[in-house]
Amino acid sequence: MEKKRVVIGFLGTTLDAGKQNRWGRWRPTVELCQYRDLPIGRLDMIHGEGSMALAERVTADIAQVSPATEVRRHLMNLADPWDFEEVYGALHDFARGYPFDPDAEDYLVNITTGTHVAQICWFLLIEAHFIPAKILQLSPPRGGRDGGERQPSSYGLIDIDLSRYDRIATRFRRDRDEAANFLKSGIETRNEAFNRMIDRIEQVAIRSKAPLLLCGPTGAGKSQLARRIYELKKARRQVGGPFVEVNCATLRGDGAASALFGHVRGAFTGAASERAGLLRAADKGILFLDEIGELGPDEQAMALRAIEEKRFLPVGSDKEVGSDFQLIAGTNRDLSLDVRAGRFREDLLARLNLWTFDLPGLADRPEDIEPNLDFELARFSEREGLHVTINREARQRYLAFAASPAARWLANFRDLGASVTRMATLAPRGRIDAATVDEELARLRRAWASKADDDRDLLADLFGESELDGIDLFDRVQLVEVVKVCRREPTASAAGRALFAASRAKKASANDADRLRKYLGRFGLDWTAVRERGA
Structure with a gap:
């Protein structure tokens, strides 16, 4: 079953008016019902009380030129048709109360008549899917008369669903x-x-x-x-x-x-x-x-x-x-x-x-190390005015290490940027070779090992070297973080709250400070000793 075509639009108080010679002038609301390739089953015409006579005349003229078109008139009184808030509110209410039936009817909104404010409001309501319609725009006839007859006007249909327009x-x-x-x-x-x-x-x-x-x-x-x-x-x-x-x-x-x-x-x-x-x-x-x-x-x-x-x-x-x-x-x-x-x-x-x-760290984005290597090289060249490249062997060697478990990247992309800057600065004749990469990788290993040594020194200060070797690596890693929190927080209660926050939220920890003291006691430590050694 073919759908009925329905047009919704304002009565044009200026364009549709004209008592004398009204058939010799262009009146868009009457004209839209005369296109043979665009039959209109129903016209929903909106107008105010002051345009009652014009609405009756236009309705009668449409009945004469297109008897198959049903005209429904909708009264909408606007105090100021140029007030955006008023017009949008009125049209929004109209749309909410309108019995749209897209399965049985195709809708067009005629924006040829009405103020520019009304045109914008129609667009917004259609774009937001309050009105399931396309936009209808009529254009007046061009030129003069042809053999005594007025040249036909034209129309265009606009679908606001931009996704249907490939180029857009x-x-x-x-x-x-x-x-x-x-x-x-x-x-x-x-x-x-x-x-x-x-x-x-x-x-x-x-x-x-x-x-x-x-x-x-x-x-x-x-x-x-x-x-x-x-x-x-x-x-x-x-x-x-x-x-x-x-x-x-x-x-x-x-x-x-x-x-x-x-x-x-x-x-x-x-x-x-x-x-x-x-x-x-x-x-x-x-x-x-x-x-x-x-x-x-x-x-x-x-x-x-x-x-x-x-x-x-x-x-x-x-x-x-x-x-x-x-x-x-x-x-x-x-x-x-x-x-x-x-x-x-x-x-x-x-x-x-x-x-x-x-934002993930560098270790979680190993596939992005190479493009960031190229980015840092380009940034160095721009910053220093020196064009630096890296040969294939050097690139492969550096990337293999950079994505390996041995690469800690403690400061993530900041570490990577500093590393590339060092290699670019030392590159012979502006080309990073394997020897330059090997020197840089040795430097990175030393720096990261130094960080591990710092953690060991923190615990050795509490236990002594010989006693520290008797503690499992698992416990040493955990202890490092506990000691750091203890030295950062002012009290045992504050440190306990920080360390056991998840348990506390689940009400699985009754006394955070006591729990911390018991943990430290497992290793022969107490709160005072941990704090004083770090002072």
């Missing part, structure tokens, strides 16, 4: 690919999981102003990615202010709040002049708070309000200031564990956790 869809995909490639600094990464994550970040960055949380180990590329997100949004004219980067680990004591939120003159000893603060500096731009888990509790509370309300109090001031920034936060810690341990505000994490992305 191809261009859209190309734009998205270029944006994702931009976020990766042009590196042809091969890790599928990482590439999917970058695609999702690109979507979120373009469509949302909500905070983003970038997680991952040191050197995974959080700072670089945050800056590329900013540059992408700036290129799309979505931000106009600057990119302000802050490493929260450098903010300590009374100066932390002042650095972030500013202060007024005389707020504290030494405050001889007013300071705007980094949040105000990021107005209309992006604020990147790296290592946000290092913020103190007071700064966390102030940051939460600034993120939610875009307003805050500078230190020593009783007058609020505003800053409309988008926040990107970075951390190499599990903030959910910090929440359980009482070191990080749960409400702040909830605000940051809308869009969370975990």
Whole structure:
């Protein structure tokens, strides 16, 4: 069964009017019912009370030229047809109440008549699938008369489902690919999981102003990615202010709040002049708070309000200031564990956790070592003005080691960048050879072994070398982390909360400090000894 074609549109108070010689002029609402290749089964004509007479005349004329077309009139009174909010609301209500039946009817929305505001509103409603229709656009006749008869007008149909237009869809995909490639600094990464994550970040960055949380180990590329997100949004004219980067680990004591939120003159000893603060500096731009888990509790509370309300109090001031920034936060810690341990505000994490992305370390992306090797070589050449390459044997030797278990990459891509810089600097005649690679690999092994020696020295200071050799490697690895937490936290209770946060959340740990003391006691250690040796 053939579907009925239905047209929905406004009565044209100007274009459809004309009492005299109305058959000699172009009237789009009447004209659309006269195309032989576009038979109209029903016309839903929208008009106000002031156009009742015109609506009756147009209805009668359509009955004369197209008896098969049913005309239904819909009353819609608009106080101001150029008021976007009013027009959209009225058309939205119309669409919600309309008995659409796409299985039996094909719908066209005629945008030839009505204000430009109405045209935009029709487009938005169709694009958002409130109205299952295509757009109908009529064009007036060109030229004069031909043999005494007016030349016919024309029409065009527009389907807003852009995915059906191959050339538009191809261009859209190309734009998205270029944006994702931009976020990766042009590196042809091969890790599928990482590439999917970058695609999702690109979507979120373009469509949302909500905070983003970038997680991952040191050197995974959080700072670089945050800056590329900013540059992408700036290129799309979505931000106009600057990119302000802050490493929260450098903010300590009374100066932390002042650095972030500013202060007024005389707020504290030494405050001889007013300071705007980094949040105000990021107005209309992006604020990147790296290592946000290092913020103190007071700064966390102030940051939460600034993120939610875009307003805050500078230190020593009783007058609020505003800053409309988008926040990107970075951390190499599990903030959910910090929440359980009482070191990080749960409400702040909830605000940051809308869009969370975990950046993998280099060891989790071995297939991306080679493209990053080439990227670092190109970056060195651009930075130093020296073109450096690597021969095949040297490349194979370096990549084999880089992807092996022996490569620890403690600082991830930061380590890789430093390694390539050293090789490029020492490369004879601008070409890295096998001997240069061997020298670099020996240097990396020594550096990583030194880190292992540091951990051994930490325990040897507590046990002595001979006694340490009697402890299993498994226990030594665990003990290193326990001792580090004990020396970082001010009390045994705080250290216990940090170490046993998961058990505590499951209510499987009654006394964290006592549990820690019992653990240390297994090795003949106590809280005081661990703390004093580390002082």
